[in-house]
Amino acid sequence: MTSTQQMGAREAESHAGKLPESGRFGPLVAGLASLDRPERGFPVRGLEALRQSGLWSAGLTATDGGPDLDGPALLRLMRLVGRASLPLGRLFEGHVNALALISAYGAPAQRARVAAEAGAGRLFGVxxxxxxxxxxxxxxxxxxxxxxxxxxxxxxxxxxxxxxxxxxxxxxxxxxxxxxxxxxxxxxxxxxxxxxxxxxxxxxxxxxxxxxxxxxxxxxGDYYRQPMFSAGALRFCAVQLGGADRLLTEVRGYLRRLGRHGDEVQALRFAGCWTGLHGAWLALAEGERLERGVLYSGGDEGRLLAQVDAVRLMTEDACLALLEASERAVGARGLLEPEPFGRLIRDLRMYLRQPAPDAARLRLGHWLLGRPPESDWEADDREAEHVREG
Structure with missing residues (x-):
């Protein structure tokens, strides 16, 4: 068994008998909803809501003291936090990333110390x-x-x-x-x-x-070990899609207040935005499924890394299309304070500038064109079997 599979096996064991997710995010939703709008400065109140939610140690396995979240639930959590505030989501994603790396590569005594410090509310980052x-x-x-x-x-x-x-x-x-x-x-x-x-x-x-x-x-060299190094992008894409959710919701409310939500031009514009965002989320969920296949049963790592690159590109393209549509929809008046659009748009545009998007696009193209054409269906069947066995 490879070191990657050993990490996956330890995580799988820690999730054995996990609790049902129903209502898991309820306290956090209530805490974030009380913030009304994203904080202008450092998100002190948002971070405190996360500390009080019981989810502050997300990233640690359950064995190491983390909350009992599986991969899909963790990505939904990232999207939820990004929907509340992109700066908050960026900080929490970095916190979770640090805890996940320590849980994967730290010695038992180090993991115990970190679990205690996270339990005391300390903020981590990478x-x-x-x-x-x-x-x-x-x-x-x-x-x-x-x-x-x-x-x-x-x-x-x-x-x-x-x-x-x-x-x-x-x-x-x-x-x-x-x-x-x-x-x-x-x-x-x-x-x-x-x-x-x-x-x-x-x-x-x-x-x-x-x-x-x-x-x-x-x-x-542990930091760059695959697939953990690249697959972590799924988390920040989930945060970005949460920010896009928030922007789309605010635009819908704004158009409704102006009585323009029935306008055919707006309907055509945002139909395309929603399909792009929804497609990115489905691709992200597929990336998480492939990651489980690699971690738990030796799936195709190259296929996973290509999917991660695809998720990055789809998320960026969908969010950029939403930004353009939103600016056109709300016009100059909507970009004035106290409307939230100026800040939401600036935050999302800045966050989308993750490192080396062109390199991700190039890797994906080379991976696709370098595969034997007849291998695609067989590879997908193998990945599905890996996930079922895991």
């Missing part, structure tokens, strides 16, 4: 993006030198998971950012975005921060 002054391990691998850019959550994240350069390759480091041994300095003026201001995704310098041996998570 900060990978960097420039030429990127973070590296020095002095025996227990001191940091360098900076990260797009550090979503900034100083609010007290447990950032940092992929950093070490002697053996890229190493995951869980920094106790609020400890006396840590030196975390914000680079002034590093965050002046078009949208997603509330994430406070600043540039942070970690030079001089000291580590303990148990702050090193997993081995060199």
């Amino acid at each position: 900060w990978n993006t960097e420039g030429p002054d990127g973070v590296r391990l020095i002095q025996g691998g227990l001191r940091l030198e360098g900076a990260k850019t797009f550090a979503s959550g900034g100083r609010h994240v007290t447990r950032p998971l940092l992929p950093v350069d070490g002697e053996g390759g890229r190493q995951l480091v869980l920094l106790r950012a609020d400890a006396p041994e840590s030196r975390v300095r914000e680079v002034s003026g590093s965050w002046q975005p078009m949208g997603m201001e509330g994430t406070e995704s600043v540039k942070l310098d970690f030079s001089g921060s000291r580590l303990a041996p148990d702050d090193l998570i997993g081995g060199a």
Whole structure:
């Protein structure tokens, strides 16, 4: 059994006898609904609603202390949070990503410590993006030198998971950012975005921060191990589709208030938007199904990674079409405060700028054209069998 299958088997075991999902998200829906509209600054109240919902440790397996969510439920949770607020969804997705990586690659004592810290409400995140002054391990691998850019959550994240350069390759480091041994300095003026201001995704310098041996998570290269590295995109696509849900709902309400919801031009415009968004969600659900096949029973990893690229492209295309239609539908008046459209549109446009979309499109095309034409139906049948066996 491969290491990927072992991770999947451990997760499958942790979900054995899982509770029914009915009503699972009820407290969170109520908590987020009380926010009325997305917070203008850092989403303090939204994060607190997540802490109070019992879902704050999503990302950890049930064995490690996480809530009893399967893959489809986790993606629905991401979409729900994105619907409430895209900055909130971006921060929570990063928090969940960090917990999932630690649950997959951390030693038992590390996972227990992280579960306790998540249970106490600490905010985690994964900060990978960097420039030429990127973070590296020095002095025996227990001191940091360098900076990260797009550090979503900034100083609010007290447990950032940092992929950093070490002697053996890229190493995951869980920094106790609020400890006396840590030196975390914000680079002034590093965050002046078009949208997603509330994430406070600043540039942070970690030079001089000291580590303990148990702050090193997993081995060199684990962060880039497939399929976990690429399949994580399914979560941020779910958040983006949640943001699109919110924008479409607000546009519908606006047109109804103006008595324009029966207009034939609007009906034609948004019919196409809905089919695109719905198709992206169905493709995302298929990606999750394929991921289960790979994790639990050795499915086709190449097919899964191609599906993830397809989901990214479909999500981006559908959201861009919705943005264009929404701007045309509400007009200049709708883009003025206090209407929510200006902020919703800016946030979604900014969030869609995930790294290397053209590379994802190119990979997908090469994968498709490089397959023997007669293999498609047989491959789909094999993937279905993998999921049933899992």
